Amino acid sequence: MRKLLKSMSLAAMFALCGTAMAQETVWHNPLDVPAGKTFVHNQAWNEDGGNYARLPMRAKDKVREAVWDLSRNSAGITLRFKTDAKDINVKYTVGGGMSMPHMPATGVSGVDLYRDRDKGFCFGSYSFGDTVRYSYCVDRGVRPGAMEEFTLYLPLYNTVNEMWIGVPDGSRFEFVEPEAVKPLVLYGTSIAQGACASRPAMAWGNILSRNLGMPLVNLGFSGNGRLEPELIDKINEIDAEAIMLDCMPNLIGRSSEEIESLVTEAVKQIRKVHPDVPVVLIEHAGYSNAPTNEVKFYEYDHSNKAQRKAYEALKTSGVKNLYYIERGDLGVLPEGIVDYVHPSDLGMMRQATAVERHLRKILDK
């Protein structure tokens, strides 16, 4: 069975545009830029000489080791480039394991290429090895010789060390710099980081960013989205369009008072630096097995009630531009979850769609 699916994948691999095999591939390194410049998108800090990580070196001693380690994963990071090539190749090395039992290699360690003009998905045949390789054939809807712009979504749950994008010799190719627009910021858990999307573009933050046409800084840290002041400090350094706090699933086991306090302090800490930026509190989307398991029902219900209480008190105390998205609005349960809590692409799409609806209203877009 595995052999059969593998042979299908190989067949697709050789169904390339055709010319690439005969031509030399020229490889471009997105980190090969003059100092002070960057081609890495959705990255809030670009001060360490170029990488695909999510926190700057100077945060290393400020945050817990687990947060720091997870910040090396490239969740939410994208690259953009223009080319007239029809054959596009990506090769890179990663620092962690390729897959998880409930999340395939394509999601944990894979990349995703989209054509910007029409948000057209470009399937890439792939091989996962010491070097991960993707080969794309993009030859429909292109005008001869014209440059097309693309977005490449980087791995959700792995650390990208070195990456190159290759096009046939003679093709034009240039990386696109990030625009100077304010990003959305998403601080959260494994779910925000992207577990368990089948491929990077299907993490809900990435769907949201694509659908709104806005950059999004992903600060999802698996098991470690705990509303810590050290992290809020980092968020406060970002000139954000809106800040989403989606940490409830990582505050399970805390008392109602602790959760209220964490939410309240986080919002107040943001307000000290950003008096007006919209802050969106997102509820725990729930557990898939809450209808059949006592503990799971009480856990999400408890954390949501505590966050709600903090929200009401903050509103009453006069905090403006504070928003709240309820679990019922997210509509993730239960078929949209792969295990007890991590959304499949079905859950990811539902969560992204719900948050997009709220943000369009909040940002008047």
Next chain:
Amino acid sequence: MRKLLKSMSLAAMFALCGTAMAQETVWHNPLDVPAGKTFVHNQAWNEDGGNYARLPMRAKDKVREAVWDLSRNSAGITLRFKTDAKDINVKYTVGGGMSMPHMPATGVSGVDLYRDRDKGFCFGSYSFGDTVRYSYCVDRGVRPGAMEEFTLYLPLYNTVNEMWIGVPDGSRFEFVEPEAVKPLVLYGTSIAQGACASRPAMAWGNILSRNLGMPLVNLGFSGNGRLEPELIDKINEIDAEAIMLDCMPNLIGRSSEEIESLVTEAVKQIRKVHPDVPVVLIEHAGYSNAPTNEVKFYEYDHSNKAQRKAYEALKTSGVKNLYYIERGDLGVLPEGIVDYVHPSDLGMMRQATAVERHLRKILDK
């Protein structure tokens, strides 16, 4: 990062109902039945002394080796049982690889437990090893001492050798025999077999079966759903409520005439034995990268046009109870696909919902 998610999973594993650890587990083998009886659901043939396979031994020399090998996979097979236990354990051995690069172990080799009464999903913590183990805690919404009925979905892309279901000593437990009702039959490709659902219950045939409350015989064979007369012969042995033919993705590369002929002959062959059973022809749901790749666009478009032509001709020639579901109706593309063609849970849900809508009309349900 893997360590972190693994530790989350282990934490969930030990958050069981509590009593199980102290009590001996009594294991029940679903194949331990008197001759002529079966506890295996959605299996059209039960004549080989008990297994979780999809074709009978006497088909071995009639079908191609690839089809035979794939027929050993337990796609679509379910077990049902009643118990008053809150702790439910499953252990089994499998014959193939645990995962694929684009489909996680939970989908390829995992099981899924649902409570029948409310279709409540029961998350099971799992470990994949020489023996695969799932542990469930189902303690919400149950009445003390009352029996609850459950459905267990078996692995989509692996062969189950031996399986046991365990409950604490002293609990009541009994397997439920299949009811004598006509099943739906789904003949198709890797997609019908279940690639790339994140877990077995999310294969579109299983969603459909669950939502309609009808048994469904899954004859999806990865890469090998080719409308062969030998397979139609086997389908003709089944007293079906409806027969779905969903083979277009495996007829890529064939001429229009070949596809027309295969569709026409398959329908005629069914009509010789079953003059009235509804036959549903399903279009190729399309390729995710069809907007960006010439070949992929023409491939699905070509096969769908050929099948459509056969359908029109059959209708004109007077064949009754023949139905047709168009690609546009399925609504799978492009975000619902993990690679170029295999649906994620998002695509699976869309396909299941669309086919359900048609079947409710066809079967007046």
